[in-house]
Amino acid sequence: MIHARYLLETPLDPESVAAMMAGEQSAGTFVRVPGETDELRERHGARVQRLTVLGESDCPTLASAYLERKGVTGPWRRAEVEIAYPEDNVGVNLPTLAAVVAGNLFDLGEVTALKLLDVTLRPEYRARYPLPAMGIEGTRRCLDVHERPLFGTIIKPNIGMSPADIARLVQSLCEAGVDFIKDDEIVGNPACAPVKERVDSVMKVVRDHRERTGKEVMVAFNITDELDAMRRHADHVLAQGGNCVMASLNWCGLSAIQALRQHTPLCLHGHRNGSGAFGRHPAHGIAFPAWQTLYRLAGADHLHVHGMGGKFADATDEVALAARRCLTPLGSEDDRVLPVFSSGQWAGTLPSTHARIGGSQDFLFLAGGGILAHPEGPRAGVESLRAAWEAVTAGEDLRQHAKRSPALARALDSFGSR
Template identity: 60%
Template structure:
């Protein structure tokens, strides 16, 4: 890949010749349309045309993945051929414009009449192009510095109940979670600025508790306040968090949009905790939407510091392998020579017992390991829940089995006995 071009790869399904469909895609997303038009000179095409660089045909299928009225009107039937294709695009067609980059690598491609399935798989950028976009302000190293956790997994939890607590009740719960020994506490994604707990009241109440805990213990707990809103409101909320001594804000990426997150990134140095809720709508069908590699690439260009990846053996629909590859994507630089890694945030059904498969799969502890019930429902209480998770991560990092570690740690033993039955 040269410095003047970037590449996207796709999985497509079509009853037509995949190589010809790939050329249609390249034309549609650069200088062409369904027919050559006036002004589309050879010089213009050589400067702006996307180029198909690879077509790998896969096994065909007997039925289409998605309906297609265009093919039906033309009476075109299967077999339905599948292929992986790679297309190279000129950097100068985009500039430092994230919304346009997304529309080029995806956009109208999903509506093409030639396909009965299309999935954006990967995006690869030259370093010079990547540098034109936002970088994480905190990332992994900055989050470690802000929380004081310089090695090992960072342990976090979520405000529960998700909604309904007043500012004072939220602050009281945060105080208990801080005392339990957490590194990180976040709002739920559905609780941003509700009438019963507006951020204008909740942030000062919570941060007063956090500051008192830091004064007593020396521990600075990171609180991810959910400031999801329209752009100007998010900037105001971030300013409030910063004034109160906070270090992190959270936003629901899909519903705020690239432009809002880019604007927020430029406006604050706070860690941006990127919540991907809604990603399933973009990813769960294997022949439609976008893979996590491409998805997180786009959001990292917006400048997020943390990305949710769900959790192994969790409560959501993703296979464990998808969770693992998502976490690896987060800690892989987007371009050679750059450290733009972001912190993978594991959540959903996590507890001490899932530390082992997580470490076995990714072999490192540069992650945020969040547990709700795995901490709050521990039979010994929240402090025992946090202790059990720390004990589990210390054990797996040292190559000790959880069963063996549990003989010396009653909190871990309780977790294995209690949650192991639930998980099983």
């Protein structure tokens, strides 16, 4: 069975509404129809596994014209509901899996708020979908970095530079010692830097750096587009010696990401931009644990989780939970994906990042301004991150460690009040 957990708000009896949700998303509808036999319902009907009433409020989160027509008023009860759906209703069909656990549930008139909190699968069912192409260990092998987090940055300014400008910046970042560089999410195929020309210019720099130093740098080229174009772009990145592409998951969609994964062996860097529209409201939408399950089944190797104390609205606990979920296998094999911390990150946020995800070093730490805007330049920005990591592993306060690291000291002085 596929288990989905929800936060439900309704002025009606929560048990009745939960049963209706299970029927709506499986073998039933609002009335029994011919052919809907007991045997069919037993085979294909979803089941409410658990319901816990959490409390009530005097006003609804969202309006419902359906309830207003019927004159139904509060109180509005909240409950946590778990529903189990037969796997055979879905087969190996990721868009249908999403339609089953979410589908029309958010539109039901009886519901004034609904949040899909989590989706959990049997290891045997998860095994019917592909594993990540690289995941954590493959990314580490590619970069030959094993005993620390991966440190990276974002091309900034994020839009407006020519391919030659971007290549010069990438060259300076390679020389500064970064492990990873990515395009910004709004840079797909702009007139100022078309993706083919961008890949050609950047990969020449990366190949030259690789041949000269033996150091691999992973560049995530943003190839977000319609599917055929993404396939062409991925082929071109591979032909030029690249190892990673990036896509905006929410706007490409599950099927396109799944098809792209099947098409290319490249590492797939999954950007979550737009996820606030789905998950930011505490009572309505799709929470990250459920969202990440779907996109991991689609084939992402890396997933953005936002950042500790960053510029986005997520609480620290939410960011930490998102990262820990990426580091938790969905099945019995190692199908973990690399959590990517981004948004306002710098050397000063590294210790809390490490601590809040249980001491793991398996994460990609992207510092845009934290590297590019360091007063002494990108090399010092990278040095400040490595010095902060040395302090973390030694159990030393950053200020104390900064006495032996000018790059870290300047980062603390420059970014510490932000």
